[in-house]
Amino acid sequence: MVVQEALSDPEVDRIFRALADATRRDIVRRTLAGEASISELAASYDMSFAAVQKHVAVLEGAGLVVKRSHGRERIVRGNPDAIGRAQALLDSYEQIWRARIDRLDALLTEDD
Amino acid sequence: MVVQEALSDPEVDRIFRALADATRRDIVRRTLAGEASISELAASYDMSFAAVQKHVAVLEGAGLVVKRSHGRERIVRGNPDAIGRAQALLDSYEQIWRARIDRLDALLTEDD
């Protein structure tokens, strides 16, 4: 069983901030499907190599991808753990809402 | 059955951007648990009324909360649909990763 560590606010900030950009979401998708070097990634987007490099750095800072060295290349791989932690947070919100519905439901069906 | 509409990039941008701030996440939590007026919300945070008002506007722009008028008050309510759409997106990422694992697994267990 994987124990989910509680997330600090700044960590959550970084994860959602990192996902709030279409280019970065695409990098996450691609590197979850299979590893890619930074220059391979950069070839796909209509922006400079340095810009893509920065996007990868933002994702890495949020834990959404990890980098490893292979010769002169930096290989980027998507990290499903960080995705899972964001999911856990959204799930907790959904549960808060369900709890409210349950309370309202209890009120309506209450024996009086 | 609820049909999930495909999300445009700017919509997703707004949802994740809106969630990338601790104050706004707290407002989402509170208004999912129960409605609150803007001044009720503003009383809880160490910032001006106008700042809280702006946060609510960002959340409303992302569809994460909805506002209704009640006399001179604006009542804010969390919207679980937007949460669900963000969840659907993260789920799709997890599936991309699972598909990769399945492919790797198939390679390893392949008859040769």
Next chain:
DNA sequence: TCAACATACAACCAAATGGTTGTACAAGAA
């Protein structure tokens, strides 16, 4: 050895963000 490639990183810039204060106005209370 040397040229080409992959990356890192600094400096710079425009636009967006997250806060402030101030003003205006509608709705309730006295």
Next chain:
DNA sequence: TTCTTGTACAACCATTTGGTTGTATGTTGA
């Protein structure tokens, strides 16, 4: 009516963001 409360919105400001170009450095192949 008049005072107070709740909201809207504009103007302003510092910081962050997302892009650029330029320079430096390590790695590979000929």
